[in-house]
Amino acid sequence: MTYNISQLPTRLIMDLYKNMLKSRMIEEKMLLLLRQGKISKWFSGIGQEAIAVGVTLAINNDEYILPMHRNLGVFISRNVPLHRLFAQWQGKPSGFTKGRDRSFHFGSQYHKIIGMISHLGPQMGVANGIALASVLKGENKVTAVFTGEGGTSEGDFHEALNVASVWNLPVIFCVENNGYGLSTPTSEQFKCENIADKGLGYGMESHIVEGNNITEVYNTVKKLADDLRSHPRPVLLEFKTFRMRGHEEASGTKYVPEAMMDFWSTKDPLLNFQKYLIEKHILSEALIKQIVNEISNDINKNLDIVSSEPAIIADVKTELHDVYKSFDFEHIKPTTEVNDIRFIDAISEALKQSMEHHNNLIIMGQDIAEYGGVFKITEGFVEAFGKDRVRNTPICESTIVEAAMGLSIAGMKSVVEMQFADFAASGFNPIVNYLAKSHYRWGQNADVVIRMPCGAGVGAGPFHSQTNEAWFTKTPGLKVVYPAFPYDAKGLLNTAINDPNPVLFFEHKALYRSIKQDVPTNYYTLPFGKAAMLREGKDISIISYGAAVHWVLETLDNNPQIHADVIDLRTLQPLDTATIYASVKKTGKAIILQEDSLFGGIANDISALIMEHCFSYLDAPVKRVGSLETPIPFIQQLEAQYLAKNNFEKELKALLNF
Structure with a gap:
């Protein structure tokens, strides 16, 4: 490989090397822990370290980066504490997801890292949103996002690149092309010779980069990022590389021809750069040994921290609390105008x-x-x-x-x-x-x-x-x-x-x-989780929402002898169960009307809740009314037949007469 370090300060050169080495050493340690059963899964990036490290160091620390599950070098280069990474992988409390997710499925706002989800494509669109915010705020920042060659087959890839191009968003789309999506070769993924060729269809600048050459990665991304900050636009980068281990360790690499493994082993990004730095007298065997010992001690020290950390204690209250961000509702009252x-x-x-x-x-x-x-x-x-x-x-x-x-x-x-x-x-x-x-x-x-x-x-x-x-x-x-x-x-x-x-x-x-x-006429707010009691009566509780509420009111107007509680739910999540229960306990009968077809609809859950919480108050079975179990037809006579509106009055009267 030919390295270009002429414009790079020695400290940066050493950071590029050390971060690749640290990534490799952590990976090797994790593979050992995997065999010992101390972590449950590992997605190796051995052989691809130059991309994650080079891209991360080429952009500013206050710029967002969205890595994949093989981009350990991103986290190392952003100085994410090792004990928190180790805790994440072992499901300990100090991990980033409190044991709720594994691998790199997390983010850290402090480090401006936004992790992936297993559905690979969405993070490219998320990067667009981050970049759009940067443009709207006038911040002159770039956003870098990773995906693999397999991820480029997803529709999200097309949609994200298209929108980024149309909106001139400063996103660097980094595609790590290691030749295989799990075991499926690129020849079965797409017909074009290079992924970078796809950029043409979006009117997008694109480049092919030698992904195992750390200085080519760094210099290319650094030059582009500097330009994109003042001339916002997306760029597609295809990094040619190879994953030296399986998709995950259980996969193995038997599907890879031996000759290909041998070829790429000669292009190891870490060992080749290390050899080059020795030749340039930037590294020595003694210095390498010193650096290895420092990293090894750091890894072991942080593993000891996590080992002494207690296991997560399951707590229902905590789990439920964290599903939503806390929201302090401010009730802004309406005016009389x-x-x-x-x-x-x-x-x-x-x-x-x-x-x-x-x-x-x-x-x-x-x-x-x-x-x-x-x-x-x-x-x-x-x-x-x-x-x-x-x-x-x-x-x-x-x-x-x-x-x-x-x-x-x-x-x-x-x-x-x-x-x-x-x-x-x-x-x-x-x-x-x-x-x-x-x-x-x-x-x-x-x-x-x-x-x-x-x-x-x-x-x-x-x-x-x-x-x-x-x-x-x-x-x-x-x-x-x-x-x-x-x-x-x-x-x-x-x-x-x-x-x-x-x-x-x-x-x-x-x-x-x-x-x-x-x-x-003024700006006002209403709380979630509070149903509206539209009418009150002792005969029956009618529960509905949306257009079906108007069907209920029309039915009652046509039947003035029926005195019902009419509950307009207004919000379905959160659901105002207190109002429902109080009404049913008063009337002893309940009917739930929804426009959706019946099976699998929310009426089923409301019915079950009433049965569980109000059973002793009921004078009749809870009745659910929904539309036909068909798709919604077009022509008026078929649509009218489909809708639950037609059956509601009959079912209401039948329940009243139970």
Whole structure:
């Protein structure tokens, strides 16, 4: 290998060497502990150390870096305390995830390191969000993110590069191409000769780098990072390298031809650089021995610290507490000045007043800028707040959710509009696996609201009519809001934006222009987890939410002889069980109406909760009413047949007569 150290100070040269050596020695120690059963898993980066070390030292310590599970050199180069790394891998209390996750599935805001999740692709979109925050704040910083050649096959790779290019984000996409995704060779992953060739399709600068040459890695990234700070744009770097051990230790390397292993062993990044430094009289055998002893002592000292640390004691209260970031709700009361406005106007008003209330709030979605969104909710927002804060996105729900996560990591708020709630399916992975789990895993909240225009009754068919709240009420870490009236929609949306946790905010399309109400003109908030008692009666408890609430009220208006408690849940997570239980204990009968098809819906859980907590008060079985177990049809007569609205009155009367 040819090394270029002419412009590098000796101290930096030694840091490059020592950090590679330290990474290698820690890995070798971990492999020993793995065989001893003291750690459960190890993903080796032996043979790839130059990339992690070179990239990390080439950017500033206050710039975010998003590594993979083989990039130990990132953590070493950012001086993450070894005892905390060892505790993480052994599941001890001082680890970064308190035993809740393993390997490098964590981050550290102090070190500006954001770890991966097992779904490899999302972190590239998260890097975009961090870089976007840097641009909006005028910080002139770069963000570096790692993935492997296998990860480039994921749709997130395409979406992230596309958005980064369209938005001119200063992201360095670092692809470690070691020839295999687990055992699948690159020839079975993609047809182009080099991953770097893919940059052309995004109008993106790209380079191929010798990933085992530490000075080529450092010099390339350093030059690019310096330029990107003043000329923001993304760059795709393909590092040619090789992983000398299996995907993880159980995998082995039998699938690799022996000749290939022999070839890459001659390109060892550590040993070749060490040999070169000896030739240049920067290193000597004596100095190497001294450095090895210092690192060995450091490793053993920190392992001793962790060994003496007590094991984690499981505590239910602690586990439940850490699912969400604490939120001190501030109740801002409405004024007496009101306007009679539609549901859709209340949503728009809440967004606008929240944008005025939070100068770090960004709105993202398809067609939301000049066009104002397909429902015209953000019409006029570009003129009021500018295109930096009201951002059109490509059709790429997944990476925009990821970008929202990145904005949160960088201290900003965001509202993502799903054009239709159905389309959240394309962003499902980052919602349920990244946003929902980050605070529980390592204390990083996701300050993100996802607006979900949903529901049937408008003849939109199977792909624009779902009310898919049950996809998300099942996932700990998410909050789910589903108002039925303009007053609630405005107050709850303001609260959702204030809440530092991820919120799915469902807005029924059929209510947008059909429901009007006096709504306070000022900025106000309403608490989560507080249902509304719309009517009171002794005969039965009716529990519902969203458009179905209006079906209930219509039914009761047509049957004035029925005196019922009508509970509008308003939020589904958190759920106001206290109001439900108190009502059922009073009436002795309960019926739950949801628009969603019945099986797997939230009505099932509410029914079970009532049975468990109010059984002795019941005079009849709890009744659930939902729509047909079919996709939602388009034509009016089929859609009308599908909806639970048709069956509710019959089921209500049957339960009353039980």
